[in-house]
Amino acid sequence: MAPPGDGAVELDALVKRYGTTTAVDGLTFRAERGAVTALLGPNGAGKTTTIEICEGFRRADGGTVRVLGLDPVRDARALKPRVGVMPQSGGVPGTVPAADFLKLVASFHATPLDTGALLERLGLTEHARTPFRRLSGGQQQRLSLAIALVGRPELVFLDEPTTGLDPQARHATWELVEELRASGVSVVLTTHHMDEAERLADRVVIVDHGRVVAEGSPAELTGAERQLRFRARPALGLDELLSALPAGSAAKESPAGHYLIEGDVRPELLATVTAWCASHGVLAEDLRIERRTLEDVFLELTGRELRS
Numbered sequence: 001m002a003p004p005g006d007g008a009v010e011l012d013a014l015v016k017r018y019g020t021t022t023a024v025d026g027l028t029f030r031a032e033r034g035a036v037t038a039l040l041g042p043n044g045a046g047k048t049t050t051i052e053i054c055e056g057f058r059r060a061d062g063g064t065v066r067v068l069g070l071d072p073v074r075d076a077r078a079l080k081p082r083v084g085v086m087p088q089s090g091g092v093p094g095t096v097p098a099a100d101f102l103k104l105v106a107s108f109h110a111t112p113l114d115t116g117a118l119l120e121r122l123g124l125t126e127h128a129r130t131p132f133r134r135l136s137g138g139q140q141q142r143l144s145l146a147i148a149l150v151g152r153p154e155l156v157f158l159d160e161p162t163t164g165l166d167p168q169a170r171h172a173t174w175e176l177v178e179e180l181r182a183s184g185v186s187v188v189l190t191t192h193h194m195d196e197a198e199r200l201a202d203r204v205v206i207v208d209h210g211r212v213v214a215e216g217s218p219a220e221l222t223g224a225e226r227q228l229r230f231r232a233r234p235a236l237g238l239d240e241l242l243s244a245l246p247a248g249s250a251a252k253e254s255p256a257g258h259y260l261i262e263g264d265v266r267p268e269l270l271a272t273v274t275a276w277c278a279s280h281g282v283l284a285e286d287l288r289i290e291r292r293t294l295e296d297v298f299l300e301l302t303g304r305e306l307r308s
């Protein structure tokens, strides 16, 4: 690990309050340079607040923030040309054509990307003359991404970059992020899409109630444990199966007709499960052995109840 001050982002005991709400409650993590770091967390966990503090849009109430070794508020002028951010809502004038605004942002940078090529990459060429407020939600989102990238930043903050995007635009965005990483750019993104984090992130930081609850590479977080899933007739009753499985195994049916067996998944366990199915005259459909997904880990850590 690089020494202190050398990370792309270093947060130590960060605190941010809005009145009586503590949005960020002692958050500590480090995003390495040249890596993609994904912040995951339920609604209201404090991700956007954290990103906005790193971008210099908000001041922290406590703790320290270092972005490329600098203070995002005090050193805002030095950081501006080096850091790419997606504009906040209301940050793009509604009546200005998409291409004109992107060119304006490009003009603030020493060696910007070619704006025409960037619009093309993001499928916005046809809409280049359309005023921002007339673009669809997904098109506005893509323009925001273009704005973040046009200055060839060293570090990019992407707050939910693929929310509201169609599958094509989502894949185009993923490819852009992968290219950024390949060219050594540091990326810090937030997302609610676990597949996106699993695909893109070198390191995942799971945040809940303004604190880090887990962090690691997707492989570290999901671990080596395997599980077995299959579909069959609902309500087969699992007690008999559980008693046949090795101690420490777990079996559940959720939702109805979807069975999940957790434990030490060895050939003997598979044989026990299929024998149990056979004894019930049941063909286990879609039987598969898989690793836990990031979504499984996320739900275990942050619970399944809806956040208010």
Ligand SMILES: Nc1ncnc2c1ncn2[C@@H]1O[C@H](COP(=O)(O)OP(=O)(O)OP(=O)(O)O)[C@@H](O)[C@H]1O
Pocket (backbone or CB within 6 Å): 018, 021, 022, 023, 041, 042, 043, 044, 045, 046, 047, 048, 049, 050
């Ligand atoms: N300007 C504000 N004034 C008052 N409360 C705020 C403000 N901004 C955020 N909050 C509150 O702070 C908490 C954290 O919000 P934040 O937007 O950082 O969460 P988030 O993790 O980005 O959530 P989401 O996944 O829904 O985008 C929430 O409880 C939110 O209601």
